[in-house]
Amino acid sequence: MNQENFTQTAQRLNSLFKETATSTSIDHLLENPHIQSWIETGLEIHTNNTTCEFCGHSISTERLKALNEHFSESFKIFKTRLNSATQWIQSNTISNPPRISIADLYEEFATDIPKLEDEVEDAITSLNQCLQEWQIVLGKKIDNPFDTQLVIETPSSSIFETLNSSATAINKKITAHNDKAENFNNEIASAKTALELHFLSEEIRDSDFKKIEDSSKSLLTPIAELGKEIQTLNSEINELEKQLNNESIGAENFNDALHRFLGRDSISLRFDTTQKGYKILRIPENLPARNLSEGEKNAIGLIYFLTKLSENERDIKNSIVVFDDPVSSFDSNNLFNAHSFLRDRCQDAKQLFLLTHSFNYFKLARDWLGGKNKKTDAAHLPIIKSRFYSIDASLAAPRVASLKNAPSSLxxxxxxxxxxxxxxxxxxxxxxxxxxxxxxxxxxxxxxxxxxxxxxxxxxxxxxxxxxxxxxxxxxxxxxxxxxxxxxxxxxxxxxxxxxxxxxxxxxxxxxxxxxxxxxxxxxxxxxxxxxxxxxxxx
Known part of the structure; x- marks a missing residue:
């Protein structure tokens, strides 16, 4: 229990008792706190009513003004602070902890426990009595906020010393009891292990285990050599299959790009040599990937297309590439991934067409390709390498689409x-x-x-x-x-x-x-x- 908290609280309360609210006070109410409290409650009831609920007569404007000035806004705020102090005292009142069952403790730790518990309860009682005295004085201040002569005493330091020392002593005894109980269980476990080893050694001796073990070890060496030979042959087979099947090489390149695109390796493409086709698997389970998300489907499609661009020694510099809505269903993260991959793979394409409905992707492509127009020739004329268009489709039959220069707004x-x-x-x-x-x-x-x-x-x-x-x-x-x-x-x-x-x-x-x-x-x-x-x- 922290004595400093209660000392500081007592100081703050004494400072609060010396304060008063700014108002135009009425002497009769100051001299009669019980009447003052009664009128304060009544004033709240008559907020929107000028007829007295007690006598039935009309309350004059002058009287209401005088009462409102007495119970000013600062008066109400001051009362709120006093009520908050009351709630703090109530919330910090301590209940006695439950008594420890002496029968549950080892005998050497049970001594002095009742005496220490009595000391804890006495200290708590003294502290609660002090808080109760604070509550009484605070009640007087609430009844008459204009009284500045009220004072409370700080709890004695002996209360906290007794409470803390006795509680600490009890906790040490409980900890010592728990340590002994835990070690006792460990001793039992050690004895059980020793018995198991004893019975096991007797069984080994009686069953000629050593002879059987030596015979088994003599067979392990040729088995290990055969295992290494099998592993070597399997590696050679895998290498030959990879050399014979470009599909495996393509799958590795595809998976590497897909994992970098998605930022995870939970999906992989694997070539099935038996069925001569690809399987999409969930990793690490190696189970067929079912219920692919739209983002995963589109990622697979885009990476497949980009991977195919580099197959059969195709030169991207001599290729015309067309993308139709490459990011139609991607989230914002894959939007940038798609743009980055497409830009990296198609930077040097002979001609590149990008069709998109996404304004966000259009901005990325515009900033990338538009930057290519900043260079000038020897005559300082701009070198135009990229152009932007919009496609306008009519609704009339037959439907016709027209290609136009993109407006400046785009x-x-x-x-x-x-x-x-x-x-x-x-x-x-x-x-x-x-x-x-x-x-x-x-x-x-x-x-x-x-x-x-x-x-x-x-x-x-x-x-x-x-x-x-x-x-x-x-x-x-x-x-x-x-x-x-x-x-x-x-x-x-x-x-x-x-x-x-x-x-x-x-x-x-x-x-x-x-x-x-x-x-x-x-x-x-x-x-x-x-x-x-x-x-x-x-x-």
């Missing part, structure tokens, strides 16, 4: 949000959207608004309609924008009636302008910043 900005904002802004003054444009505008509008509104209203995250209702205060406009976005970004039903064109004409009229007006209304600073950023890129 090549200059580092976020998908900038790209969506810039693309939608092109339709700012479009009065009516066509059928095919409506679908793309609806999808981009939903992404843009979800990103913007989730930032503005974080507590509505996950519910797009709720975000719209919070942001757009005009119900009609809110409903029109939401229905347009919801219809053309989630439409899974083909409509065969003749009203589709009319619906689009009515539903899409200046829809993009309305969206941008709401963004500007909600955050003019953000809107101005985006306009400035776009203007700088097009300058």
């Amino acid at each position: 090549t200059n900005f580092n976020s998908e949000y900038h790209f969506l904002y810039s693309t939608l802004r092109q339709h700012l003054e479009t009065q009516t959207l066509s059928m095919e444009v409506s679908f793309s505008v609806a999808n981009m509008s939903r992404k843009l608004l979800e990103a913007f509104l989730t930032f503005k209203f974080p507590h509505g995250r996950g519910d797009f309609r709720s975000l719209m209702d919070q942001a757009i205060t005009e119900p009609a406009k809110c409903d029109r924008i939401y229905r347009f976005i919801n219809k053309y970004s989630h439409n899974q039903v083909i409509e065969f009636d003749d009203s589709a064109a009319d619906n689009i004409a009515a539903e899409s009229e200046y829809i993009v302008r309305d969206i941008f007006e709401e963004i500007k209304k909600l955050d003019a600073t953000h809107y101005a910043g985006m306009e400035k950023a776009l203007a700088a890129q097009t300058a």
Whole structure:
């Protein structure tokens, strides 16, 4: 028990007793603490009521003001500190520990235990009495916070000396008892082992064990030599099989790349010489790898393709390589791994095509390949080694895709949000959207608004309609924008009636302008910043 804690607490309490709350006091309440406590409780009851619940008469404004000034905010805070001190005293009151059963101890350790336990209990009783006296004085201070003459005594050091020395003596006796009990069990175990060895030696002597052992040892030498010969032959067979099967060599190269890509060696490709095919195994169990994750499947596919690029002495410098969405399903960790592997293997390709739907991967590829355009020729003209395009597909039948130079919003900005904002802004003054444009505008509008509104209203995250209702205060406009976005970004039903064109004409009229007006209304600073950023890129 730490005496210093109680000494410091006594000092803090005495300092607290000398304090008082700042208020405009009422003498009658100061002279009558019990009435003061009663009125304090009543004042809380009458917080929003000017009629006295006791007598039924009206409480005057002057009286309420005087009482509130008496029980000021600092008065309440001071009372809270006093109540916290009460809780500390209650929580530090000590209960007597359970008595030790003397019958459970060895006799030499049982002596003096009752006497030591009595000393511990007496010390605890003295300490609790001191705490009880503190509690009484603290109660007086709570009843009359303006009394600054109250004082408490610090517990005697003899209490802690007796408590700590007696408790330590008891613990030493218990430890000595436990050590003896543990060593006793060890002695029993040693005796049992000696008996076992004795009976075993007699059995060995009676059964001619030595002769049998010598005979067995004489056979071990030729067995060991045969084992070494078998091991040597197996190694030669394995080497010959590896030389005869390029598949094994390919599997080793594949596994090395796959393990570095995934950052672990839990999956491996192994060539089955019997079935003449590959098996995907879980390591170290060497069991067929079932239920591969999408990330593992895509990793295997990508590494297989990259490994095949270097087979049959293919020269990458004379190869045209095409990747279609190499990171469509990877997590962020494998996104960088895929980019690193692809860049390492295809850096020197004669021509490289990268197709992706992932803006994050596009940024990595753009920064890598765009850096190749920084070199200049002898005339200080840029040497163009990489170009960036976008593919626009129409929804009209027959469906047609067109290849266009990538807009500056893709090549200059580092976020998908900038790209969506810039693309939608092109339709700012479009009065009516066509059928095919409506679908793309609806999808981009939903992404843009979800990103913007989730930032503005974080507590509505996950519910797009709720975000719209919070942001757009005009119900009609809110409903029109939401229905347009919801219809053309989630439409899974083909409509065969003749009203589709009319619906689009009515539903899409200046829809993009309305969206941008709401963004500007909600955050003019953000809107101005985006306009400035776009203007700088097009300058």
